[in-house]
Amino acid sequence: MISIKSLSIATRFNLLNTILVLLTGLSIGLIVTYVQLDRQFQAQHQQGLALATLLAETSEYAVYTRQTTLLDRQFAQLQKVSDLAYAFIVDDKGVQLAQMQAHPEDTPPPENSHQASAQTLWQWWLASGQQRYIEIVHPITSHAFQDEDVLFMDGQQQNKTVIGQVHLGISLAYFKETVTSSLLLGLSVVVAILLLGMMISLSLTARITLPLKKLAESAHKVIEGNAQPLLLPSGGPELAELAQAHNLMIDWLADYRSEVEHYQSMLEQQAYYDELTGLANRTLLKKQLQLSLSCAVAQHKTAALLFLDLDRFKYVNDTLGHSFGDQLLAEVAQRLRATTNPGDIVARMGGDEFIIIINEMDGDIGFVKAAVGEITQQIGTALEQPFTIRGHNISTSFSIGIALCPQDAEDSETLIRFADCAMYEAKRQGRNTFHFYESCLQQQGERRLTLENNLKRAIERDELQLYFQPKYDYSAKRLVGAEALLRWHFADEWVSPIEFIPIAEETGLILSIGEWVMQTALAALREWRTLGVVDDDFHIGVNVASSQFWHHDFARRTVAILNQYLPGCTDVLELELTESCLLRSSKEIQECFKTLRQAGVRFAVDDFGTGYSSLSYLKQFPLNVLKIDQSFVRDCIDDPYDSAIIRAIIAMAHGLGLEVIAEGVETAEHVDFLTQEGCNLLQGYFLAKPMPSQAFIEYYRNFQVF
Numbered sequence: 001m002i003s004i005k006s007l008s009i010a011t012r013f014n015l016l017n018t019i020l021v022l023l024t025g026l027s028i029g030l031i032v033t034y035v036q037l038d039r040q041f042q043a044q045h046q047q048g049l050a051l052a053t054l055l056a057e058t059s060e061y062a063v064y065t066r067q068t069t070l071l072d073r074q075f076a077q078l079q080k081v082s083d084l085a086y087a088f089i090v091d092d093k094g095v096q097l098a099q100m101q102a103h104p105e106d107t108p109p110p111e112n113s114h115q116a117s118a119q120t121l122w123q124w125w126l127a128s129g130q131q132r133y134i135e136i137v138h139p140i141t142s143h144a145f146q147d148e149d150v151l152f153m154d155g156q157q158q159n160k161t162v163i164g165q166v167h168l169g170i171s172l173a174y175f176k177e178t179v180t181s182s183l184l185l186g187l188s189v190v191v192a193i194l195l196l197g198m199m200i201s202l203s204l205t206a207r208i209t210l211p212l213k214k215l216a217e218s219a220h221k222v223i224e225g226n227a228q229p230l231l232l233p234s235g236g237p238e239l240a241e242l243a244q245a246h247n248l249m250i251d252w253l254a255d256y257r258s259e260v261e262h263y264q265s266m267l268e269q270q271a272y273y274d275e276l277t278g279l280a281n282r283t284l285l286k287k288q289l290q291l292s293l294s295c296a297v298a299q300h301k302t303a304a305l306l307f308l309d310l311d312r313f314k315y316v317n318d319t320l321g322h323s324f325g326d327q328l329l330a331e332v333a334q335r336l337r338a339t340t341n342p343g344d345i346v347a348r349m350g351g352d353e354f355i356i357i358i359n360e361m362d363g364d365i366g367f368v369k370a371a372v373g374e375i376t377q378q379i380g381t382a383l384e385q386p387f388t389i390r391g392h393n394i395s396t397s398f399s400i401g402i403a404l405c406p407q408d409a410e411d412s413e414t415l416i417r418f419a420d421c422a423m424y425e426a427k428r429q430g431r432n433t434f435h436f437y438e439s440c441l442q443q444q445g446e447r448r449l450t451l452e453n454n455l456k457r458a459i460e461r462d463e464l465q466l467y468f469q470p471k472y473d474y475s476a477k478r479l480v481g482a483e484a485l486l487r488w489h490f491a492d493e494w495v496s497p498i499e500f501i502p503i504a505e506e507t508g509l510i511l512s513i514g515e516w517v518m519q520t521a522l523a524a525l526r527e528w529r530t531l532g533v534v535d536d537d538f539h540i541g542v543n544v545a546s547s548q549f550w551h552h553d554f555a556r557r558t559v560a561i562l563n564q565y566l567p568g569c570t571d572v573l574e575l576e577l578t579e580s581c582l583l584r585s586s587k588e589i590q591e592c593f594k595t596l597r598q599a600g601v602r603f604a605v606d607d608f609g610t611g612y613s614s615l616s617y618l619k620q621f622p623l624n625v626l627k628i629d630q631s632f633v634r635d636c637i638d639d640p641y642d643s644a645i646i647r648a649i650i651a652m653a654h655g656l657g658l659e660v661i662a663e664g665v666e667t668a669e670h671v672d673f674l675t676q677e678g679c680n681l682l683q684g685y686f687l688a689k690p691m692p693s694q695a696f697i698e699y700y701r702n703f704q705v706f
Contacts, residue, residue: 021197319583570600630664
């Protein structure tokens with residue numbers, strides 16, 4: 001059974017309209033039929049009443065004189081009247097005087113019936129007991145035939161006496177045709193009204209439900225994500241207002257969808273891409289790398305993973321600021337994308353570390369390594385071009401470690417770890433190069449971790465020592481100072497500073513180690529002065545890392561240590577700073593220089609010409625000495641470029657009123673060249689190798705000038 005609730009709105013609306021129209025049509029049809037029948041009834045009734053009146057007037061004399069023969073002749077004439085069922089006349093006592101019956105089945109009412117004739121069809125229906133004929137009763141009056149003058153009297157003065165009654169019965173047989181025609185007319189009216197009502201209902205339904213259907217279809221399209229503004233051609237102001245609200249909702253949903261898609265894109269970008277460089281981040285890299293490795297293994301091809309670390313980036317970040325470093329990383333990322341193929345993957349691991357995945361390489365291992373090496377050289381060449389950032393020309397280089405799948409490993413974590421080990425080997429070999437992973441590098445990675453863990457306890461274990469290398473003034477023919485160099489004796493071996501100093505800087509241990517170095521160096525100088533080994537103007541040089549020098553408490557701690565060991569002494573401590581320390585020209589750095597300078601501390605620029613040079617710092621800071629890096633001194637005899645650089649540095653230092661000292665002096669030819677060019681301060685193996693404090697005392701006492 002169909003439930004009304006299951007019907008659509010249009011069906012329910014049409015059904016309701018049909019019922020209402022049908023009831024209305026039936027009502028109107030009944031009214032029309034009744035009016036037609038009533039009119040016919042009244043016409044028949046008037047005709048019968050006129051006949052009864054005529055019969056009463058013509059039979060007055062016969063009734064008065066009781067001449068039944070005369071009445072019978074009159075009734076005989078009534079046989080010709082159609083639709084007359086019966087007729088009879090009774091006197092004033094109810095005695096029937098004459099009777100006429102058209103059909104035997106038409107039985108007249110009792111003679112004593114005095115029922116009043118009905119005036120309407122409804123009155124007849126209620127009064128007649130649903131008989132088949134209309135009964136009309138009319139009185140017969142007498143005008144007093146005894147009076148001769150009665151015929152000449154005024155009608156109002158006549159004395160009328162009822163002497164009898166005329167009873168007529170009008171047959172309703174004629175109603176069959178009348179009822180049939182009336183019913184047909186009523187039915188026609190009902191059908192016409194029903195059809196008209198249905199047409200109007202369907203039209204109204206169409207004007208209401210069609211827009212609603214369009215609204216429903218539009219709502220489904222909204223759900224499907226294909227929302228379009230809705231225009232309703234009909235439906236009235238209410239539906240037009242609903243459509244307007246619907247369109248406003250669509251506009252809002254469109255804006256909301258755009259905003260959601262924007263935020264989804266942002267979230268996806270943040271989840272899978274590096275915000276600074278736009279490259280794939282670590283999360284996306286793991287997914288792409290695992291897919292690349294799976295494809296390489298399945299297709300029997302080779303995938304290469306390049307682990308790139310930007311050399312000396314920490315100095316750029318520390319000297320020029322993090323925003324400067326971020327811009328450098330962004331431009332490096334652009335060059336990496338431009339250098340690699342579209343099918344390769346470029347990602348940023350974090351900090352200054354990048355990863356490149358080269359996919360689907362065919363050939364034997366030798367051919368693959370050659371191809372990867374060529375690609376790596378192209379990357380290195382592209383990155384060697386200086387970056388111009390905020391007026392600074394920054395030359396960069398990468399140390400690159402390479403691991404191959406499936407030759408070295410088939411899972412992503414192991415392959416990244418192996419490439420990381422190869423990268424550190426490239427750094428150990430002098431940076432700005434690349435190195436393929438080898439099984440022995442895993443041991444080196446483990447060694448690095450071991451060194452890092454043990455370096456934290458090297459001071460308390462008394463494993464650190466200071467060695468001293470003398471500085472010689474060729475013009476004065478005497479030793480004027482010494483540089484303190486840190487050594488670490490761990491597990492029965494001497495660990496190279498090249499190996500453990502970067503670890504100390506990366507882990508932050510350089511702060512505590514640097515303070516220990518300064519205390520130990522000044523303690524040694526105090527001992528030498530106490531023993532009378534060195535002169536009062538003899539100074540000790542201590543190397544200071546940029547992170548150490550930039551520490552907010554560095555100046556105060558240095559002055560405190562100086563006053564602790566050599567109070568009141570000036571120009572006895574020389575801080576050797578790399579160029580990266582001087583590239584941050586902030587108010588704090590200026591105050592640091594000022595505080596230390598007032599305490600009598602000297603400043604030397606170590607490894608001058610090899611860092612991120614900006615000559616403006618030479619006039620901004622109170623410097624004393626420029627140290628020519630040993631990389632220029634080593635080949636100055638044979639290399640005209642190195643000799644030209646040395647001459648330029650010496651001339652610039654003299655022009656600025658600065659002392660200049662050459663490191664790495666190893667031969668007499670070096671001494672002759674440097675002294676002839678005006679560099680009289682010398683340091684290197686030609687004088688002596690670095691030595692412990694006690695050995696330095698003996699060296700100083702036995703030193704012979706040259």
